[in-house]
Amino acid sequence: xxxxxxxLHVVIQRGRPVTVHLxxxxxxxxxxxxxxxxxxxxxxxxxxxxxxxxxxxxDPLAGTIAEYQAGRVRGAWTAVEVTARAIERCSxxxxxxxxxxxxxxxxxxxxxxxxxxxxxxxxRGALDGVPVFAKSIYDMQSLPTTASSAEWNRLFPEPVTRDxxxxxxxxxxxxxxxxxxxxxxxxxxxxxxSTLSGQVRNPYDPSGGRTPGGSSAGSAVAxxxxxxxxxxxxxxxxxxxxxxxxxxxxHLRTGATHRRHSHVALSRHxxxxxxxxxxxxxxxxxxxxxG
Numbered sequence: 622x623x624x625x626x627x628x629l630h631v632v633i634q635r636g637r638p639v640t641v642h643l644x645x646x647x648x649x650x651x652x653x654x655x656x657x658x659x660x661x662x663x664x665x666x667x668x669x670x671x672x673x674x675x676x677x678x679x680d681p682l683a684g685t686i687a688e689y690q691a692g693r694v695r696g697a698w699t700a701v702e703v704t705a706r707a708i709e710r711c712s713x714x715x716x717x718x719x720x721x722x723x724x725x726x727x728x729x730x731x732x733x734x735x736x737x738x739x740x741x742x743x744x745r746g747a748l749d750g751v752p753v754f755a756k757s758i759y760d761m762q763s764l765p766t767t768a769s770s771a772e773w774n775r776l777f778p779e780p781v782t783r784d785x786x787x788x789x790x791x792x793x794x795x796x797x798x799x800x801x802x803x804x805x806x807x808x809x810x811x812x813x814x815s816t817l818s819g820q821v822r823n824p825y826d827p828s829g830g831r832t833p834g835g836s837s838a839g840s841a842v843a844x845x846x847x848x849x850x851x852x853x854x855x856x857x858x859x860x861x862x863x864x865x866x867x868x869x870x871x872h873l874r875t876g877a878t879h880r881r882h883s884h885v886a887l888s889r890h891x892x893x894x895x896x897x898x899x900x901x902x903x904x905x906x907x908x909x910x911x912g
Contacts, residue, residue, distance in 0.1 A: 749795025802839030813838025
């Protein structure tokens with residue numbers, strides 16, 4: 622309101638320039654003393670979004686990425702502290718929800734590296750230091766690619782030596798990849814049923830009465846239960862759209878990719894999909910732009 626009050630008090634004087642005093646964040650400039658110019662300036666101010674410092678919440682994992690990063694700037698928490706909390710939450714809840722396929726042994730080291738970049742003011746972007754997950758069909762260095770199948774895990778128990786391209790891009794952005802989430806075997810069905818990890822449970826009904834959807838069930842549940850801020854899934858025929866409708870989440874479906882060398886897939890083309898929690902659609906639009 623202070624900006625508008627100052628602008629409305631401008632005296633239009635014909636025949637000579639007049640100084641318009643605006644809010645300190647807007648540079649004071651000389652302008653022609655016409656009604657059209659004054660109205661144009663007023664319209665521009667009304668169109669400016671209201672800037673707010675994100676609120677500080679008690680549980681950073683329950684908020685948005687923007688709120689989490691704002692808390693880091695304030696010194697309310699570090700990436701190591703929040704990553705450790707996320708891992709602890711996964712360990713406690715997974716016996717019931719069965720959303721996590723495997724946890725990464727390097728997550729805390731990645732968090733320490735992100736905190737070091739933050740101290741140097743050299744963060745790589747909005748995803749730097751953000752705990753995320755990827756679906757079990759993605760290759761992830763130092764972990765086996767189980768595809769959530771007990772038989773596949775028995776046949777190929779060795780850890781892979783490189784990341785899928787989507788996982789590699791998350792790491793390059795500074796994100797902390799916590800591990801892998803449970804899916805239907807080979808991401809083939811839509812109920813979150815894994816022969817390796819068991820039936821994924823809906824966090825709003827852990828008794829099993831309501832399906833979590835699938836096949837990206839673990840990714841959606843991990844985000845909904847605040848185990849991570851976001852999770853990578855895939856979607857050929859609704860594998861991410863079905864779960865997100867059951868947990869009020871936002872997702873971003875990208876163009877088709879051909880990645881047979883970096884994940885287990887039944888289809889030649891698959892769509893990487895990111896799911897993340899948001900309290901309002903505005904948060905979804907803002908956070909999706911960070912990727």
